[in-house]
Amino acid sequence: MAGDGSAATLESTLRDLVRTLEPGARLPSVREIVERHQVSPVTVGKVVARLSAAGVLVTRPGSGTFVAAPPARARARRPDTAWQSLVLAGRSVDLGALREAPRDPVPGTISLSGGYLHRSLQPLSALASAMSRAARRPDAWDRAPAGGLPALRSYFAEATAADVGLDDVLITTGGQNALAMAFRAIGAPGDAVLVESPTYPGALAALAAARLRAIPIPLGPDGIDPDDLRQAFARTGSQLLYCQPTFHNPTGIVLSESRRQAVLEVAHAARAFIVEDDYARHLSHDGGTTRSLLGHDVHGTVVQVTSLTKPAAPSLRVGAIVARGPVAERLQASRRVDDFFVSRPMQEAALELTSSPRWAGHLNGLKRALRDRHRILSDALRARLPEWEPVAGKGGGLYLWVRLPPNADPAEIVRRASEQGVDIESGQRFFPAEADGPFVRLSFAAAADSVALEEAVDRLAPIGAG
Ligand SMILES: Cc1ncc(COP(=O)(O)O)c(C=O)c1O
Known part of the structure; x- marks a missing residue:
């Protein structure tokens, strides 16, 4: 060889x-x-x-x-399923950018990839108590209301810090389910949907599965430009914007306070909905968060999606959609048709967790841990890989979005990183169309600790520009 x-x-x-x-x-x-x-x-x-x-x-x-x-x-007789390809032709589920992820952890490899907290950052003991208290409730295995447990809906309504009530909240099985439901409820096959570029690949996959066309809008240091948005609505006839105004994945960018109102006005003038993905509400590094788009919304423009998987653990698959008006009714109806309601023990556990005094303590500790990890990874890159240039986020989220030298090939860099025992993600999959240069995304929450982060950069250093 x-x-x-x-x-x-x-x-x-x-x-x-x-x-x-x-x-x-x-x-x-x-x-x-x-x-x-x-x-x-x-x-x-x-x-x-x-x-x-x-x-x-x-x-x-x-x-x-x-x-x-x-x-x-492998020894069992496999049926001949060739006939299925014909029957199913033209109805494939386009996994799109999700095809690459998630990967199985390989022992010895340091993971800087994936969008969840490393186990060392998850509130494991609080989760265990929440789960066992939930399972001991006599009604734990009963049906749950289609919209979700009222107390849990109240929790999510309050967490938005917007003028919404529990009736405006629908419990979902996490953020991805919420996005898929929202896109299906609002868009019809063939419709154009405006998205930030880059954006979250799971949203692109959900749009593709709903046969919606993602149209990129450039993302600047202060978020999308309301003038670009106005033109894009006019040019495409789109009536839906998907965005992450707070600690955007993958860049960490925050839509500036001054642009929030303008974005809402532009969308309302186009009679368009905004799906606001507020996945990072609890992932601020200094405790500060800007008022959400939902908090500014007086027309029912915003359908907000949020989830507990990011601040807690990936398998606490409980999230929420906040919506008002006919779109809310449509979402409630689609919950009933799809699966009646979200598993009650999981909702009870989420409620136990978020109403326990340990939850606030966990969120506080998490802020500090994410801030420290962000600093350690940025410092290590600056010292040992100065040709990799992190895009300055705004003090929140789980990632460093790193611009590579102009001629670097992200796929090759990812391959070489993997050979060095570090798992990182190519930036290509975050772009709905052509990439705006070579990027990689590094998750500082995925590694075990700060020692692993520094070790990862030591291993990456010889790669340099590829
Ligand atoms: C921006 C964003 N939105 C939504 C999700 C969906 O998360 P989950 O379905 O695990 O709650 C993710 C997960 O990576 C994400 O990064």
Whole structure:
């Protein structure tokens, strides 16, 4: 083999080797593989972990790595499903930018990717108590109201700091479900939807699944420009804007206070809705948050989406949509048709968590932790990778959005980072159309601690401009 240190090449070599061996045969040791194929131990560890996860190898600590027995499923008779392709033709779900993510964690790799808190930042003990209190309630397994538990709807209504009540809130299974519901409720297939560029890939995937066309609006340091927005509404005839005005993913940008009112006025003049993704309300690094678009809205223009997965944990799949008027009725109806209501124990657990005194303590600690991690990662990049230029966010969120040198290829940088044992994300998938230059997104919340963040930058430093 070429001995080029590539995990992909080593993986295919090991797969070839496995094909020549019997189940249960022992693989060469890590040291032998390192010497024979001129790759680093990190690469070997990563490839072995990947092949173990795929059921090709089995690792027994202390004795070595062995060829796995073929899984029962592979031996079972598989039906001939070719006919399905014809029946389903033209109705595929376009995963779009979600296709790349999420990846399985590879042991030894430092993850700076993904949009959730590392376990070390999650309120695990408060979650455990909330879950067990919720499960002990005698009505825990009863039906829940279609809109959600009233007390939980109240919590979300209050958290908006806007003039809304619990009747305006619909409980969802997280933010992604809320976005998909909102896009389907507002848009008809073929409609144009204005989006910030770059933006959250999950929103692009939800738009594509609803057969809506994403039209990019450039994002400046103060957010989108109301004049650009006015022109885009006029040019496309769109009646929907999707945006993240507060600690935008991936850039961390905040739509300035002075532009918020203007954006609302422009949307109202176009008789357009705004889906405001307020995913980062609790992810401010200094405690300050600007009033949401919903807080300024007097026409029912804003449909706000929010979720507990970001400040708590990815599997606390509870979020909310706040909407007023016929769109709210449509959303309530679609909840009933889709799945009646959100699982009651999950709602009870979310309620227990958010009403416990530990919740405020957790949010405070989280702010400090995110601020420290943001600083540590920025400082380390400045010192060891000065050619990578973080775009200045506005003191919130989970990410550094980093501009690479002009000729860098983000896909190649991500591949090389992976070889060095660091998982990062290419910026390309955040753009609805052509990318505005080469970028990567680094999540400072995904790593275990500050030592891991510094170690990650040490590993990335040799990559430089690619
Ligand atoms: C901007 C934004 N909105 C919404 C979501 C959806 O989050 P969830 O469905 O986990 O609540 C995400 C998750 O990455 C996000 O980054």
